[in-house]
Amino acid sequence: MSTWPVYTGTDEPHDRVSRLPDPPPWRSFDGGPALPSPSPEDDSVSCDRKHRAGTYQATRESVELVNAALVLRRPLLITGPPGSGKSSLPYAVARELKLGPVLRWNITSRSTLQEGLYQYDPMARLYAASKGAGRKRSGEADDGDPAGDAIEDHLRLGPLGTALLPYERPRVLLIDEIDKSDLDLPNDLLNVLEEGQYEITELVRAAEHAPTARLMAAGGEARVTVDRGLVRCRAFPFIVFTSNGEREFPPAFLRRCVPLHLRRPEPDHLEAIVRAHLGELDGETTQMIVTFLERSRTGELATDQLLNAIYLSRVPGLAAESREALAASLMTHLGPVAEFHDF
Known part of the structure; x- marks a missing residue:
């Protein structure tokens, strides 16, 4: 059975992603337990994004390089002039391959790796703990507030952190306008992209007393189980970086990406x-x-x-x-x- 192409550039959804060949030995990941992939039909997806996904007109070159990124389990770095469809392509891929809602991380000059992986609010946790302690001292009845003082109640995975969960099928992640980032962000991403995993420091510290935690993932209210603070992917996500060419990237970052330059349409x-x-x-x-x-x-x-x-x-x-x-x-x-x- 032919395994190429998986993505065809048509607007007809199909299950060819199941035909993806095994990853290269140096890009094989074994995170688990496996999580079911989100449903391809999701009412939370905006009409604008559904329209972009269904109307995207892929070129032969873009189809070839999307497939190269999928097979190699490498991010796709898309450059090109404004309005050339850079940010629409991942929505088209997610729609055709039925990979669920696209996770999106919009980059600014203040974006950090931590923000993309997860967010922790220690002040909210401190407030919840002091509020609970105050009730106990005064003998007040519980007011039904669901917020607790456990770490997991004040942690939420970011778009990159969610994409690296051990899903059965790759999630699609758009990291938009990476060229607007601080100079350090592309280098900060290298280890995560290479290893396909990251640690949640706060959970690692608490693992002796609380080995598992139920955390909220990006893009919804669903919770996922994280064991001992380690998140490791199973199917490497289809990550798309977009760039308007406002800066150059370090060679170490570039060699980990499949490059695609979108030209003005003929x-x-x-x-x-x-x-x-x-x-x-x-x-x-x-x-x-x-x-x-x-x-x-x-x-x-x-x-x-x-x-x-x-x-x-x-x-x-x-x-x-x-x-x-x-x-x-x-x-x-x-x-x-x-x-x-x-x-």
């Missing part, structure tokens, strides 16, 4: 994107695509600018001159305009 691909989002093309829509491509030669434009302009052009009652003016305003260059000189 005319045929751009037409397919418009059809997927807005239906069949008419004469006016075709002309707007031509205008967009011409303007793209002299400056940076994003595909969603074109989609916005086409959508507005189809609003009933909008006069032709207004449509043209709005389209010109919406398709404003995002960066410096290229200058051309005659010699």
Whole structure:
């Protein structure tokens, strides 16, 4: 039975992820006990994300490199101009392979590895403990507050920490705009990405008295069991880093990723994107695509600018001159305009 490709780039969900070949010996993980994968049908997924997943138009190169990342159990590092579909791709992969809701970690200059793995609120725990002690001293009855002073009541796994739980199938994790991070974050991620595991220090310290803990995972209210503070994956997650190219990354980080650069769509691909989002093309829509491509030669434009302009052009009652003016305003260059000189 063929094992390639697992991800096909179509919009039809299937179970080919079960055909993934065994991981390379150096990327095999044995975390457990195995957790069932979340249902692919989840009402908490926003309409926007469902739409992006169902309309994403994959290129041949993106399909090949997604499969390479899945087979090698390595993160995918996607670069490319704004609006090229970098953050939509993981939603398309999760939908097609039925891998459940996408976990998302939006990176800022203040993001830390700790934030991605788990959050612990010691002040809330101290308050809960003092509140309980005060009731006992005064002989007050329990007021029914479910919050306790156990460590597990004040810990919650982050998106990266949740993705590394021992799920039967890989979870999909989008780490968006990694180039906006502090300089140390890519290096801080290296050990976790290499080992597929991490420790929750607070639980390791308490393991002698409380060997297991039930923690809330990211993306819902469900609790998962963590044994002696160690979380180790079973199926390495499909991790997607996106970058707008605002900085360079250290070689040690780059060699652990499968690189994918998304280029500006070619005319045929751009037409397919418009059809997927807005239906069949008419004469006016075709002309707007031509205008967009011409303007793209002299400056940076994003595909969603074109989609916005086409959508507005189809609003009933909008006069032709207004449509043209709005389209010109919406398709404003995002960066410096290229200058051309005659010699």
